[in-house]
Amino acid sequence: MSYFRITLHRSAIGLPQRTRGVLAALGLRKRNQTVFQPVTPDAAGMIMKVKELVLVQEVDQALTTKQLREERKPEPGFWVEKAVPR
């Protein structure tokens, strides 16, 4: 099963209520938020309504919130070579 990975890139401030409603229906509340929608004509139609505001990729797996966070996490800057008993 494939999914659309949809990220809200541009805010909908000042745009018609219909447009904001479409974003709400997609589950997008704030900028840079990412949601996953199954590849269906319904989801595609909604994306077409807000195509100027979102970035879209097609992916095989929907990620959880935790995985999305993990993706964004920077390198810690160190790594443990060998754990030493205290």
Added chain:
Amino acid sequence: MFGAFRPTNALFGGLLWKTPWRLSRFQKARQRQRLRAVDAVVATVDQALAKKGETLKALDTWKAMMPTEGEMLPKDKYTMFDRKEKRYRKGIHKLPKWTRVSQRLNPPGY
């Protein structure tokens, strides 16, 4: 000379809006970028649906009617038709919310 009562056109002449009549080259570059971003979204949706064997009327209409960024004339990328304007063209930045709406087609012959 300085301060709240300095004699500038905006302060003494009443309403004076200074919207440049044309886009700068940086604005034009960003406009092209946005046009390409929309093209990319449409292409992604199209490919994903084609793999599933589904069709979408909105998508077919868009593909039939709208030129892509590469196919558009510079005239249509940066200006738009306006019947009140001299030579029937005004900068696209006069369109409200112009960075977040699609405005690609103009009447033929103008």
